Amino acid sequence: MQNCQIKVKKLKKNAKIPTYGSDFAAGADLYATLDEEMKIAPNETKFVPTGLAFEIPEGLGGFIYARSGLSCKQGLAPANKVGVIDSDYRGEIMVALHNHSKEERVVQNGDRVAQIVFAPYLKGEFVEVENLEDSVRGAGGFGSTGKK
Numbered sequence: 001m002q003n004c005q006i007k008v009k010k011l012k013k014n015a016k017i018p019t020y021g022s023d024f025a026a027g028a029d030l031y032a033t034l035d036e037e038m039k040i041a042p043n044e045t046k047f048v049p050t051g052l053a054f055e056i057p058e059g060l061g062g063f064i065y066a067r068s069g070l071s072c073k074q075g076l077a078p079a080n081k082v083g084v085i086d087s088d089y090r091g092e093i094m095v096a097l098h099n100h101s102k103e104e105r106v107v108q109n110g111d112r113v114a115q116i117v118f119a120p121y122l123k124g125e126f127v128e129v130e131n132l133e134d135s136v137r138g139a140g141g142f143g144s145t146g147k148k
Contacts, residue, residue, distance in 0.1 A: 004118060007055035011092055014109065015051025018116060027065060027115030030095060034109040040099040045079040048095045048113050056087040056118065063117045064095060070113070075101030078114055085116075 001024070008017055018028035032038070033051030040046050056062050064083030071077035079098035095114045099105050107113060137144070 004057055004060065006057070006118065009053045009055075010051060011053055012049075012051035016110060017052070027117045029067065029112040030064070030093065030114045030116055032095075032107050032109060032111045032113050034107065037109075038107040040076065040097060040105045040107065042099055042102050042104065045096055045098040046107075048097045048107055050093045050095065050113075052093050053090055054085065054093060055090065056085060058087050059120055060087060060118050061085060061121050062093075063119060064093075064114050065117060067112055067115055071100075074105055075099055075103075076105055076107075076113070083114075 010017075012033050015033045016031040018030055020028050030050050030052075032048045034049070038046055038048065054062060062085035064078055064085065066077035066081075076097050076099055079096040083096065085093065093116075097107065097113055
């Protein structure tokens with residue numbers, strides 16, 4: 001396991017620095033920073049502020065994922081499935097939390113609302129060509145490899 005330093009700026013006094021749930025957790029928990037509770041109706045998406053801004057090192061991205069317990073037990077998960085934070089973004093980290101359940105959900109200040117994973121990425125250099133090399137799969141997609 002390799003560590004990297006992520007600079008964090010609190011934009012609000014009551015913001016909480018992300019924490020890892022265990023020594024081997026890949027994702028660090030992000031916490032809601034709210035002045036009052038936030039109600040999220042069924043099939044509604046709301047932006048939950050974290051009160052934090054990051055300086056992510058070049059070559060890394062911050063990827064926001066659902067917390068498994070929150071999504072499976074309460075139906076609250078990031079609306080865009082995976083949020084991507086670029087290394088040059090310096091604004092507040094917001095979680096677009098969607099309520100997939102049939103009941104109104106309430107988010108309180110300090111609730112863990114998502115997790116962030118820092119990972120390297122490759123930047124593609126796009127080269128236009130006339131033809132692509134053949135492969136066994138070819139253009140088959142959306143279930144073309146079978147059900148089992």
